[in-house]
Structures are given as C-alpha cells and as structure tokens.
Amino acid sequence: MVQSGGVLASIILGFNIAILIYFIAINSNYFILLAISYFSVLRYRRRIEHEQWRRVIQSPLTIPVSIIAPAYNEEFTIDESVKSLLMLEYPEFEVIVVNDGSTDNTLGKLKTSFNLPPIPSDIEERVPCQQILGVYRSPDYPNLVAVDKVNGGKADAQNAGINVSRYPLICIIDADSLIEGGALLRVTKPFLERPEKTVAVGGIVRIANGCTIEGGRVVHVGLSRAWLPVIQAVEYLRAFLFGRCGWSALNSLLIISGAFGIFRKDVVIAVGGYRRGSLAEDMELVVRMHRYLREQRREYEIRFLADPVCWTEVPESLRTLGRQRNRWQRGLIDSLRIHRRMMLNPRYGTIGMVAFPYFVFFEMLAPVVELSGYIIVPISYALGIVDFPFFALFLTVAILIGVILSTGAVVLEELFYRRYPKTSDITRLVAAAFLENFGYRQLTVWWRVKAFWDYFSGKTAWGKMERKGFTKT
Amino acid sequence: MLETIYTIIFLQLLILAIVPYLVLRRWVVNLLERYAERRKRRFEPHALNLLNDPIATEPLERRLFPGDRKFIKELLLQLAAQLKGQDRCNMTTAFEKIGYVKSEMSALLSRRWWRRLEAAINLGTMQSQMAVTALIDAVGDPVEDVRLAAVRALGQLNEPRGLRLLLGIIEEGDLWTGSRIVEVLIGMGPKVTPEIISRLEATTNINARLLYVQICGLLQITEALESLFLLLRDPDKETRISAVKALGQIGDVSAVESLIISLDDESWEARAQTAKALGALGDKQAVDKLKRALSDENWWVRHNAADALYRLGEEGIEALHETSASEEEAPRATAAQVLAERALGV
Numbered sequence A: 001m002v003q004s005g006g007v008l009a010s011i012i013l014g015f016n017i018a019i020l021i022y023f024i025a026i027n028s029n030y031f032i033l034l035a036i037s038y039f040s041v042l043r044y045r046r047r048i049e050h051e052q053w054r055r056v057i058q059s060p061l062t063i064p065v066s067i068i069a070p071a072y073n074e075e076f077t078i079d080e081s082v083k084s085l086l087m088l089e090y091p092e093f094e095v096i097v098v099n100d101g102s103t104d105n106t107l108g109k110l111k112t113s114f115n116l117p118p119i120p121s122d123i124e125e126r127v128p129c130q131q132i133l134g135v136y137r138s139p140d141y142p143n144l145v146a147v148d149k150v151n152g153g154k155a156d157a158q159n160a161g162i163n164v165s166r167y168p169l170i171c172i173i174d175a176d177s178l179i180e181g182g183a184l185l186r187v188t189k190p191f192l193e194r195p196e197k198t199v200a201v202g203g204i205v206r207i208a209n210g211c212t213i214e215g216g217r218v219v220h221v222g223l224s225r226a227w228l229p230v231i232q233a234v235e236y237l238r239a240f241l242f243g244r245c246g247w248s249a250l251n252s253l254l255i256i257s258g259a260f261g262i263f264r265k266d267v268v269i270a271v272g273g274y275r276r277g278s279l280a281e282d283m284e285l286v287v288r289m290h291r292y293l294r295e296q297r298r299e300y301e302i303r304f305l306a307d308p309v310c311w312t313e314v315p316e317s318l319r320t321l322g323r324q325r326n327r328w329q330r331g332l333i334d335s336l337r338i339h340r341r342m343m344l345n346p347r348y349g350t351i352g353m354v355a356f357p358y359f360v361f362f363e364m365l366a367p368v369v370e371l372s373g374y375i376i377v378p379i380s381y382a383l384g385i386v387d388f389p390f391f392a393l394f395l396t397v398a399i400l401i402g403v404i405l406s407t408g409a410v411v412l413e414e415l416f417y418r419r420y421p422k423t424s425d426i427t428r429l430v431a432a433a434f435l436e437n438f439g440y441r442q443l444t445v446w447w448r449v450k451a452f453w454d455y456f457s458g459k460t461a462w463g464k465m466e467r468k469g470f471t472k473t
Numbered sequence B: 001m002l003e004t005i006y007t008i009i010f011l012q013l014l015i016l017a018i019v020p021y022l023v024l025r026r027w028v029v030n031l032l033e034r035y036a037e038r039r040k041r042r043f044e045p046h047a048l049n050l051l052n053d054p055i056a057t058e059p060l061e062r063r064l065f066p067g068d069r070k071f072i073k074e075l076l077l078q079l080a081a082q083l084k085g086q087d088r089c090n091m092t093t094a095f096e097k098i099g100y101v102k103s104e105m106s107a108l109l110s111r112r113w114w115r116r117l118e119a120a121i122n123l124g125t126m127q128s129q130m131a132v133t134a135l136i137d138a139v140g141d142p143v144e145d146v147r148l149a150a151v152r153a154l155g156q157l158n159e160p161r162g163l164r165l166l167l168g169i170i171e172e173g174d175l176w177t178g179s180r181i182v183e184v185l186i187g188m189g190p191k192v193t194p195e196i197i198s199r200l201e202a203t204t205n206i207n208a209r210l211l212y213v214q215i216c217g218l219l220q221i222t223e224a225l226e227s228l229f230l231l232l233r234d235p236d237k238e239t240r241i242s243a244v245k246a247l248g249q250i251g252d253v254s255a256v257e258s259l260i261i262s263l264d265d266e267s268w269e270a271r272a273q274t275a276k277a278l279g280a281l282g283d284k285q286a287v288d289k290l291k292r293a294l295s296d297e298n299w300w301v302r303h304n305a306a307d308a309l310y311r312l313g314e315e316g317i318e319a320l321h322e323t324s325a326s327e328e329e330a331p332r333a334t335a336a337q338v339l340a341e342r343a344l345g346v
Helices: A007-048 A053-058 A078-086 A105-114 A154-164 A183-193 A227-249 A264-272 A281-295 A318-338 A348-365 A366-382 A386-416 A423-437 A440-458 B003-048 B068-080 B084-096 B100-107 B113-126 B130-136 B145-157 B160-172 B176-202 B208-217 B223-230 B238-248 B253-262 B268-281 B284-293 B299-311 B315-324 B328-344
Strands: A065-071 A093-100 A132-138 A144-149 A169-173 A177-180 A197-206 A213-214 A216-218 A260-264 A301-312
Touching: A007 A301, A007 A366, A007 A386, A007 B100, A007 B113, A053 B130, A053 B315, A065 A078, A065 A154, A065 A183, A078 A093, A078 A105, A078 A177, A093 A105, A093 A154, A105 A144, A105 A423, A132 B328, A144 A154, A154 A264, A154 A281, A169 A183, A169 A264, A183 A197, A183 A260, A183 A301, A197 A227, A197 A281, A213 A227, A227 A301, A227 A318, A227 A386, A227 A423, A260 A264, A260 B130, A264 A281, A281 A301, A281 A318, A318 A348, A318 A440, A318 B208, A348 A366, A366 A386, A366 A440, A386 A423, A386 B003, A440 B003, B003 B068, B003 B113, B003 B208, B068 B084, B068 B113, B068 B130, B084 B100, B084 B113, B100 B113, B100 B130, B113 B130, B113 B145, B130 B145, B130 B160, B130 B176, B145 B160, B160 B176, B176 B208, B176 B223, B208 B223, B223 B238, B223 B253, B238 B253, B238 B268, B253 B284, B268 B284, B268 B299, B284 B299, B284 B315, B299 B315, B299 B328, B315 B328
Parallel strands: A065 A093, A065 A169, A093 A144, A197 A301
Antiparallel strands: A132 A144, A169 A260, A177 A301, A197 A260, A213 A216
16 A cells, blocks of 8 residues: 655555544444444334323323424414414423514514414513513414514524423424424423433424425425435434434433424523524533533433424525535534533543544544545545555445445334335435435535634624425425 | 455445335335235224124134234224223123233233233223233333333223222332323222322322322312321422312312412422412402412412412402502513413413
C-alpha cells in the first residue's frame, strides 16, 4: 500500500489508518444498535400484540395530557393539524396551540375555523417565556386552547404552553405534524406502567409526503413520487427504528423528537423548561433532564416507542433540506457543548460514558471525518500512498455497508410494522438506500460541516421551512 | 486484498438476498391473511349458531384445512369479546367443548413467555371456571406481563378465590400491579365492598391503603366514609390527597364539614383536591371558605376553588363576580378566567 516515504506520507498514511479505524468503529456501533433494536422491538411487539386498548381508554387511571403545539407561520397546515389533535382517542386531554407571534394569518385562521373568542386568564409563570398577549377558548371545542404571544422562538412557545397547561403530562408536538388516532394512548403507556420512573417517552416520526390525508388523518400510507422524500423516509426509519430503539433499550436516549414527545410536567419545570434560543431545544431538554436526574441520583427512564406514530411533511427541495440539516447539526453541537461536563464523566453512568461520547464522535464529528476522508483518500491515491484497488475497494465496502444498514431499517419496518401497503414501496425504499450514497450523502456531509462554521461564527437563525400544506389526494 | 473482495461479494449477495426476501415475505403474508379471512368467513355461520346451541360444535370440530383450529379460535374469541349474558355463557360452553380452554391451560405452561401471555388473555376472554386454578398459578409467573394478564383474567372470571388472591397481591405488589388490580376490582363491582373496607381499616401498607381508598372512591362506597374521615388527618400527604379525592367521588354531603377543614391543609395538592371535591359535593356551606381559597398562593388551589364555586350555583357564581371586581390581582384574574370559560361552556 505504501509506495513513498517521508514525513508527509507518514502523516497521510496515519490519517488513512485513523479513518479506517473510525469507519470500523462507527459501523460496528451501528450493527450493535441494529441488533439491540431488533430484539427490543420484537419483545415490545409481543407485549403489545394482545393489548386491549379499548380497556386502557376506559380505565379511570389514565393520566390526563396537555398537548402543546407551537405554531409559527403555519396558516397552511394549522387547520388539519388541530383537527387531527382534537380527534385523538384519549379519555382526557387538552390541546394548546401557541401562536408564537406569527406574521401570517395563523391566529386568524385558528379563530375562524374553531370559533375562538378571547378570555381573561390567570397564568402562572412556571418556566420563563415571552409575554402572553391573549388566551382563546372555544365553546365548540371545550378542550382546545389557543395562546397568542410575543415571538420568542419555538422553545419559548413551548414554555408558554407549559405555563398554560393544566395536566400532569405534557405532549409536545409540531403544529405542522399529524398524530395518529391511538398514538397518545400508546405513548402514555409507560407512564401507567412505571409512574414513579418514566419521565419522558418519544414516538416515531414518519413522513407524510406521498400519503393521502383526509380530515386531519392519514388514510392511506404511501411514498412520494419524488426521490428526495423517499431518501429521507429511509433516513427516518434508520434514525428511529434502529437508532432510537437501540438507545432506548440502553436507557441512554439523548433525543426525543420535538415533533412528538411526552414528558412529566413536574420534571420539565424542575429543570427550568425548554432552553430559549436553543437550535435543538428537543435534544437539549432531554440531555438536561438526564443530567438533572443523574445528579439527583434518581431512578428514571426515558423511552422511545416505535408504534405511536406522528406524521410530518419533509422538505422536497434541496435548499430547504440544506437549511434544516444545517440547523439540526448546529443544534447538536450546541447541546453537546452546553453539557460537555457530562462527557466521559462516570457520575452520569451510561449517558456520560457511552451515549454522550457516541454522539460527540459518531454523530457530531461524523461529517467532518467523512469530508476529510473524501479529501485525504484521493490525495493519498494521487500521491501513491494508497493504490487504486485499495481505494476502490474501500469505497465500495463503505457504500455497501451503508446500504446494508439502511436496508436493515427497512427490514425492521417490514417485519414489525408493514406501514407501506404496496410492495413497490419496499423496493423503492431499498433503492433509495442505495441511491442516497451518490450525491445525497455528500451534500448532507457538506451542509453539516458548514454548520460548524456557522455555529462558531455565531449564526443562530433557524432557517425557513417552506410548507405547502398536507395534500388531500 | 482478497479478504476485501470476499467482503464485497458477501455484502452484495446479502443485499441481493434481502430484496427478494422482503418482496416474497410480503407476498406470502398477504396470501396467508387472505386465506385466514376466507376460512373465518367459512366458519362464521357455525360460530354464530353456537349462541343458540352451544353444544352444536360438530361443524367447527370437523376441520378440513391446516390452521383451521387457530382460525376458529380467533373467530370465537373475537365474537366472545362482544357478548354479554346468556350468549356469553353459551360461548364459554363452546370453548370448553371444543377443547380450547384445555389447550390454553396447557399453553400457560409454555416455555415461551409470549405464548403464556396470549393464553392468559384468551382464558380471560373464554371465562371458563375450569381455568381458575391454572390462572392462580400463573399469577406467580416470572414475567410481569403474564402475571398481569392472569390477574385480569381472574377478574373477568369473577371468582371469589380470585378476589382474595387479587387483594393479597395489592398488599405485596408494586403500585403498577396494584393499579391494574384496581381496574379489575372495579370491574367486579360492589361485591368487593366488605372485603375492601375491612382491609382498608386493617392495612399498615401505605401503597395498599392508597389503592383501597381509590377503589372506595371509584365504586362510591359510602360504608367507607368514617374510615376516610380519619385518613384526612393522616401524616402521609398522599393518603390525605387520596382520601379527599375519594370523598369527592363518593358524593355524600356528610363529608363537607370535614373537607372544609382540609381546605387549610399544609399541602397545596391536598388543598387543591379538597376544593375540587367540595365542588363535586355541591353543598353551599363551602362557599365562604372556597371564596377565601381564591386568595391562595397556589394557582391550582385558586383555580379549583373558582371552578368549585361555579359548580355550587348562584351563591358561588355571585362570590366569583365579587372577586372578579376585587383589587387583589391573582384572585381577580382566576375568577374572571373561570367565569369566562364557563360562559363559553368549557
């Protein structure tokens, strides 16, 4: 392999070896997570296969839930989203839509569609938030509350929702998402099973592009005709079905998606609510909860369940997708930087010793290492430090392992959930697992590497998400 | 180098194998599902006939194709879950006659925990007294899900031995298991009353006591009032809160005087729950004290007191109007909010 000497060659060779070791380590981790997820999902499915959800609904012991949906310029999707929330099957819940100073007609649309007059309110500030301008309630929908407030960002709006909420569990969702009918019941089950331990539970986020939506409900599941959402569908399956399932089984879940998560309100208030101005307020809150509960030496569980489903619209243009990925990466860097004290700190148990280092090395730094690989390996080849067969074979193995891992997620989906009814959808998902390696993956790496520059140069903007509203056919 | 090439070949073969596997599996699963539906439809008239003649099981026992026994069992279980009264009893007789009860009892001893779980659930639906002993044994299963399913099944069987066993588990088990047992006992109805009252008075286990109090409230056991009054002065905060809640659920106005005293409890949770209970009891004696509670430092106490005042009718609403015009900010805002919400009917 080595064809030339010298210090530079030794450095480059060393770098190549480091990349190889990193590649082996990251993929070993992925395969371990995939195996853990398989057994964890298998056990969970066997447990709930015979669950009589109707009886759970009728139980007087279910815990009331406040659903909090922050909305900023969501005039195209807000109607469908609120309708879907009001139709949830759950004994006692309230829906709190927080209009975070939208500049479009979000509030107006809410007021018109749901007949929401303003009412006087006595709100206790349990967690900090911007001024609340008004609270609206509907005579037609007794469990719907709309809150209008000064713009302060998503985390601030979520805090406002917490202040207005009345129930002991809070369910945080994105106003542009649709929650499946029985999802709330399923996601609260761990709170009923282990009330003294469970502090947060997340559900799976699936992609609504390509699905048929009627009256705020997904009535037919399908894949988009465009390839970009299909590739993202594979990414989501990978992230949720084997990423989060695996970490949840180890009680080391560092993120519950802001699109659909449920929390014990007293714990969220005890840690001070969402961190205002954060770029990844969902992850930051979960990491802070881990930190707080570990420092308090409390026994607790933060879990992910793969069957309570939330549907969301994903970007169909590269420009919007790039902004979203850039923000996610900046949020990841921010959350890990804020809580860097937990890194390799035995005081925080598996979180400090396993999950946190994993997120630093294999999530946050992964795009940097990958980009370095894209640059150094061809240079090594050009300088004759590695030969062509090695270069080509390494690249092929890397791509094939990526395809296998993504296909593994599709296999989990097919074995346990079968949400895509058409056989052609399965073949398209596998094809997307292959195609994502040629162009899409490199673009993602670039957006995420650029996020480092943006983060350290102080860019805090969220980036605009263009929404067209859920399609009806 | 050669190893890498082998690895590539292996990975390629793996991917090439996965795709047809997924497609073929999907095809087979769809085919089996359609077949199962067809077979169930074939046996449906015979299953419905059992409601009139539970021993007419012969057409169902004359199985023709593989898997029929399983499909018939699923069909009968689906049907049984929707039945009540004599139809339900007839279905139980049919389950026993075809041998499903015996086979599920054997399955309770399976090495696979998920099969034992399924068997316990099925036996609950089948409601055969033949299964009581087997289910009592299953309450000691090493897997929690199986234990709980057995507990629920015993509740569905409404069997006295089951009741004593369930109450024994409340004393020894954790809160989650206990809560599931509470659900079962509530389903059994007022016949559990004497046993619950005697245990409520005798127990020293705080968790068990909380659950007994919960049952008293949910089943509205008026015989438990005296015991609950005593618990309003218990040193344990959770016990006081549960007792207040139960008194509100029972709805007997003789509890009002004791509850008015609890409105001064040192715990805000107990005060908030008391305000709610007073609203549920609907006795106007509580108006003055609830009006004072509108100035409580805790939001929940204020809000529940305002809500209770509204529920007390004219005098309570009058008190809310007076407070909404007062100068004290927090009580004024709470009273105004509740008046506005109730005016909207929410």
